[in-house]
Amino acid sequence: MNAKVSIASPVPHQPTVISDPVDPGQLRIGSGFEALTFRHEDFDGLMDPLIMVDHFTMAAPTFGPHGHAGISAVSVLFEDSEGVFNNRDSLGNDIDLMPGDLYWLKAGRGGMHDEKPAPGGRTHGLQMFVNLPAANKYDDPRTLHVKAAQIPTVESERYRVRVVLGESNGVRGASSPALPLTILDAQLRAGGTYSHSVAAGNSAWVHSVSGDSELVIDDQRVSLQQGQAISLRSGGDEVQLKLHSQVGAKIVVVEAAPLRETFVQKGPFAMATEKDVEQIVAAYERGDFGSID
Secondary structure (H helix, E strand, O other): OOOOOOOOOOOOOOOEEEEEEOOOOEEEEEEOEEEEEEEEEHHHOOOEEEEEEEEEEOOOOOOOOEEEEOEEEEEOOOOOOOOOEEEEEOOOOOEEOOOOEEEEEEEOOOOEEEEEEEOOEEEEEEEEEEEHHHHHHHOOOOEEEEHHHHOOEEEEEOEEEEEEEEEEEEEEOOOOOOOOEEEEEEEOOOOEEEEEEOOOOOOOEEEEEEEEEEEEEEHHHHHEEOOOOEEOOOOOOEEEEEEEEOOOOOEEEEEOOOOOOOOOOEOEEEOOOOOHHHHHHHHHHHHHOOOOO
């Protein structure tokens, strides 16, 4: 008797999905803080696992001690920052960040945080809220500080790319204490092009910090004006993302595997359900997140 053989149908190729360029919101607090703001709802889910990104400049204390839970709060300082950016947290850290540094607070079940420039300082960078999987939202808090001198670069005559976290073109930076994430801080000189491979199924968020640029995503071209951002999600194959600028540009790329989980956000808290948010708020109000002073 002949055995019956089943032949699986080929899996159809999944195309890369690309958002339209998104103009940022504007946020100003007092005279010492201003930011271009991006939120996950601006990108129809393609920003996942990012919840929000603020491209900010801070020249005076603004927020005071505040809590985070269910997320990682990530600060990427650009190299044109001036002076010290002091970060303290309820884990006992009191760190003077310098231009070009990274600070990652995996808040998990809850942690307190305070950040402010020293007198006379001016901090320019990104503040990102990175979602945590539902299974890790009650993890113990952890932190990571990467100094600018520890961040490797990929360089040519036409570009200089800091591999702040993760990997690009065989150059590996630090690993995050939570989700695997790649952060690239790319400076393109006039006419420069830099290529980065986005892994199959991963999302990438791309922001033009300064200068206009053109992105080539496989065979699709997207123009990105200064201040704008896009998100993309690769399909079943690795995607080649080419950054190009005729006039010179500074571009940030954040790549990660999307969580594809629903969440409920209330300010600096993001939990799996409304009930979880209520419990976290109650824990914060009881002082369960600890203290900084």
